[in-house]
Amino acid sequence: MRSLKGKVALVAGGTRGAGRGIAMELGTAGATVYITGRTTRTEVSEYGRSETIEETAELVNNLGGVGIPVQVDHLVPEQVKSLLERIENEQGRLDILVNDIWGGEYLIEWNTPVWKHSLEKGLRMLRLAIDTHLTTSHYxxxxxxxxxxxxxxxxxxxxxxxxxxxxxxxxxxxxxxxSVNRMAKALAHELSPYGCTAVSMTPGWMRSEIMLETFGVTEENWREATKKEPHFVISETPRYIGRAVAALAKDPDHHRLNGQSLSSGELAKMYDFYDIDGSQPDCWRYLVEVQEAGKPASAEGYR
Structure with a gap:
């Protein structure tokens, strides 16, 4: 496994959640990380949340990497084009692209059929999830x-x-x-002639800032949330998928995984890394074998 010192990464959508965790772990491995998002210390996005790209950059710096925050709305092609021109001018290269742009948490109407779901919110969700990734990849x-x-x-x-x-x-x-899983498969086909690799990756039940807030807990006392939702016992921090991305990036033979759909728990076993509490959650196996099977919540054997 190699260090990422000298490597340049772009974490598109790194303000919070998985993007922040990924940026932090790429920084820990020594990379220079460009962090994009819409919320800065002087301008707040439609989310109305307090996390900023500057905070993420500072976390990267504190972990030994170089964090560079750049305000970008990935639905605006001119802004994405300008971002990539800047990276090329400043670094001359891009080694890792993480397409983590999302922004749809507050648009979802769960358990609502398509004819009752807000069409405006639904189509906005698709634009945030799909158009942003395609635009970023294009440039x-x-x-x-x-x-x-x-x-x-x-x-x-x-x-x-x-x-x-x-x-x-x-x-x-x-x-x-x-659609994002399918995008990775298509990109794998298009990138393969250039010796490059594309994968899709999912965290498990991630203790993002929004998720902790939903349950009224912090990272320090997150287990209190299991009183409301016992299966939250399988949850993981955003740093876990960060370590998955960093491990994959450090693997000189990562092209063998080209086009695959991967999870943080699966890669933890493959590369022998752990979440920040020393555990190794395997959420997707747990969901099928425990939660959806109607068994009592217990992470024994799954973390």
Missing amino acids: ALPLLIKNESGLVVEVTDGTEEYNNKNYRLSMFYDLAKS
């Missing part, structure tokens, strides 16, 4: 393919196998997350 990949062994990670929710078998409680959400 970023000409720079990435200049270096053999370039890596693209499309971040989603759910493995290809799981999403193909299960309805994700909203047609718009289901389509959004399944």
Whole structure:
């Protein structure tokens, strides 16, 4: 496994959640990480949340990497184009692209059929989940393919196998997350002649800032949430998928996984890394074998 010192990464959508965790772990491995998002210390996005790209950059710096925050709305092609021109001018290369743009949490109407779901919110969700990734890839990949062994990670929710078998409680959400898995498969085909690799990757039940807030807990006392939802016992931090992306990026033979749909728990076993509490959650196996099987919540044997 190699260090990422000298490597340049773009974490598109790194303000919070998985993007922040990924940026932090790429920084820990020594990479220079460009972090994009819409919320800065002087401007707040439609989310109305407090996390900023500057905070993420500072976390990267504190862990030994170089964090560079750049405000970008990935639905605006001119802003994405300008971002990539800046990266090329400043670094001359791009080794890792993480497409983690999302922004749809507050748009989902769970367990609501398509004819009752807000059409405006549903179509906005699809634009945030799909158009943003396509726009970013369009402008970023000409720079990435200049270096053999370039890596693209499309971040989603759910493995290809799981999403193909299960309805994700909203047609718009289901389509959004399944589409990202398909994007990675298509990118794998297009990038392969250049020696580059594309995969999709999902965290498990992630203790993002929004999820902790939903349950009224913090990272320090997150287990209190299991009183409301016992299966939250299988949850993981955003750093876990971060360690998955970093391990994959450090693997000189990552092209063998080209086009695959991967999870943080699966890669933890493959590369022998752990979440920040020293555990190794295997969420997607747990969901099928415990939660959906109607068994009592217990993470024994799954973390």
